[in-house]
Amino acid sequence: xxxxxxxxxxxxxxxxxxxxxxxxxxxxxxxxxxxxxxxxxxxxxxxxxxxxxxxxxxxxxxxxxxxxxxxxxxxxxxxxxxxxxxxxxxxxxxxxxxxxxxxxxxxxxxxxxxxxxxxxxxxxxxxxxxxxxxxxxxxxxxxxxxxxxxxxxxxxxxxxxxxxxxxxxxxxxxxxxxxxxxxxxxxxxxxxxxxxxxxxxxxxxxxxxxxxxxxxxxxxxxxxxxxxxxxxxxxxxxxxxxxxxxxxxxxxxxxxxxxxxxxxxxxxxxxxxxxxxxxxxxxxxxxxxxxxxxxxxxxxxxxxxxxxxxxxxxxxxxxx
Numbered sequence: 001x002x003x004x005x006x007x008x009x010x011x012x013x014x015x016x017x018x019x020x021x022x023x024x025x026x027x028x029x030x031x032x033x034x035x036x037x038x039x040x041x042x043x044x045x046x047x048x049x050x051x052x053x054x055x056x057x058x059x060x061x062x063x064x065x066x067x068x069x070x071x072x073x074x075x076x077x078x079x080x081x082x083x084x085x086x087x088x089x090x091x092x093x094x095x096x097x098x099x100x101x102x103x104x105x106x107x108x109x110x111x112x113x114x115x116x117x118x119x120x121x122x123x124x125x126x127x128x129x130x131x132x133x134x135x136x137x138x139x140x141x142x143x144x145x146x147x148x149x150x151x152x153x154x155x156x157x158x159x160x161x162x163x164x165x166x167x168x169x170x171x172x173x174x175x176x177x178x179x180x181x182x183x184x185x186x187x188x189x190x191x192x193x194x195x196x197x198x199x200x201x202x203x204x205x206x207x208x209x210x211x212x213x214x215x216x217x218x219x220x221x222x223x224x225x226x227x228x229x230x231x232x233x234x235x236x237x238x239x240x241x242x243x244x245x246x247x248x249x250x251x252x253x254x255x256x257x258x259x260x261x262x263x264x265x266x267x268x269x270x271x272x273x274x275x276x277x278x279x280x281x282x283x284x285x286x287x288x289x290x291x292x293x294x295x296x297x298x299x300x301x302x303x304x305x306x307x308x309x310x311x312x313x314x315x316x317x318x319x320x
Contacts, residue, residue, distance in 0.1 A: 023050045024070045024105060024127065032077040032127065035154050040076060040129070041196040042147050048072045052105075062107060063292025063299075069102040073130050076151040078158070080166065081113040081123040088315045089169035091122040093156050093209075097179025097218070097288070100132035100145050107290035108178035108215075115291055115302055121315070122168055126155050128184075149187050150196045153207040156188065161202040172314050174211035174245070179258055179288060182217025183233075185209075186266060189247065190239035211314055212247045213305055214266070216287055218258030221265045230261040232269045240269055246276040246312045250301050257287040278308055 026032055054068040061067070078093075094116075096108040103109065105127070113123035132145035156173060163170040177185040192208045221230040231237070247270055251263040263279060270277040285298035293299045310317030 022052060024052050026079045026110070026125070030079050030081060032079040035076050035078050035126075035151060035158060037200060040147070041150050044074070044147075046072075046074045050074065062289060063294055065292065067104060068106045069098060070105050070127065071102045071130070073103065073127055076129050076154075077127045078155050079125045079127075081117045081125065082166075083120045083122055084117045085120040087122075087167055088120040088172075089167070090120075090172040090174070090309070090314045091124060091159055091163075091166070091168045092116055092213075093124045093126055093152070093159060093173070093175050095126055095128065095148075095152065095175065095177035095181030095184045097177065097181040098130060099218070100130055100148060100180050102130055103127060104178070104288070104290070107288065107292070108181060111291050112176060112178075119306060119315070122166060124155060124159055126152060128152060145184075146195060148184055149191065152184055152188050153191070153194050153196070154203070156209060157194075157202045157205055157207045160205045160207075170205075172210055174213065174314065175209040176213040176215070177217070178215045178290065179218045182214035182258075182262075183219040183236075185212045185214040185247075186217065186220060186236050188212070189244045190236055190241070192241075192243055208243070209245050211245050211309070211312060214247065214249050214263070215301070216251050216255055216258055217249070217262050217266065219262070221259065221261040230265050232265040236266070237269060240273055240275075242274040244270065244273065244275045247278075248305055248308050249277065249279040250281075250298070250304070252282045252285040252287070252296075252298055254284050255287045276312070280304055 050073055051071050054066050094112045096103040096105055098104050109125050113125055116123040128151040129147045132148055159173055160170050175185050175188050188209055189212045194207055220233050222233045249263040249267055251260050253260045267277055267279045282298040285296035289299055309315045
């Protein structure tokens with residue numbers, strides 16, 4: 001997802017976008033904390049301050065509501081949301097999408113946490129660094145974002161390091177991402193070793209997720225100029241082994257932002273590597289709907305994920 005609609009509105013001066021200069025803050029009762037004790041690795045000079053933008057144009061609403069995005073994140077943070085239902089011991093680190101240019105912090109972030117915590121799952125919302133410096137692209141492949149992957153690996157390590165304190169089972173920590181965040185899910189799944197030098201004890205524990213959920217993932221297919229022969233992004237393919245965690249994929253065939261090939265090529269590669277994977281494809285539903293219900297059946301996907309988490313032993317299976 002190159003950018004959300006609200007980002008397009010800003011770029012072209014379309015009305016209906018309210019911009020604030022304040023740093024994003026979670027709702028009362030939750031505190032975001034910086035994930036790095038000092039300067040983050042590969043830190044870039046801060047060109048613009050972090051800002052929060054909300055699209056107030058009803059024509060651009062998703063599921064009848066506005067979308068809020070964070071821009072220019074240079075100081076990555078995480079916010080821990082504790083379970084409101086009976087604690088299952090499982091935890092999920094959530095990666096909002098936004099094309100590595102911004103973060104859809106409510107649509108693909110806090111709203112996911114509201115759902116997960118109600119199911120007894122600890123949710124950790126990562127505000128990773130954006131915009132990412134786009135590395136030199138080659139042959140149409142989208143190179144992974146090193147700074148986002150560094151932030152993601154650091155956060156999962158912190159969650160596992162604090163598992164006992166936060167009442168989490170250290171063997172039930174997964175990742176979930178949307179669009180570009182889905183690409184980050186794949187990058188986390190295939191990189192079992194950190195790509196940065198350890199900075200403290202939290203970096204000595206495993207940063208490998210125990211399960212992975214990618215919702216309308218992007219930047220995974222390569223060679224889409226020939227739709228008959230798409231291939232997995234070589235940045236992911238070159239690191240994929242059977243050690244990748246069980247994975248859940250969901251996408252629509254009419255997704256014209258990140259095509260269905262993104263899920264298809266990753267599914268095939270996971271199967272060939274011997275990694276347990278479940279994929280759900282729908283004919284309609286488009287892109288960037290998060291957890292908001294629309295007229296399309298695909299938006300009932302959270303129930304599918306709940307069932308899948310039960311089948312892989314991450315949460316208790318309910319007998320109906």
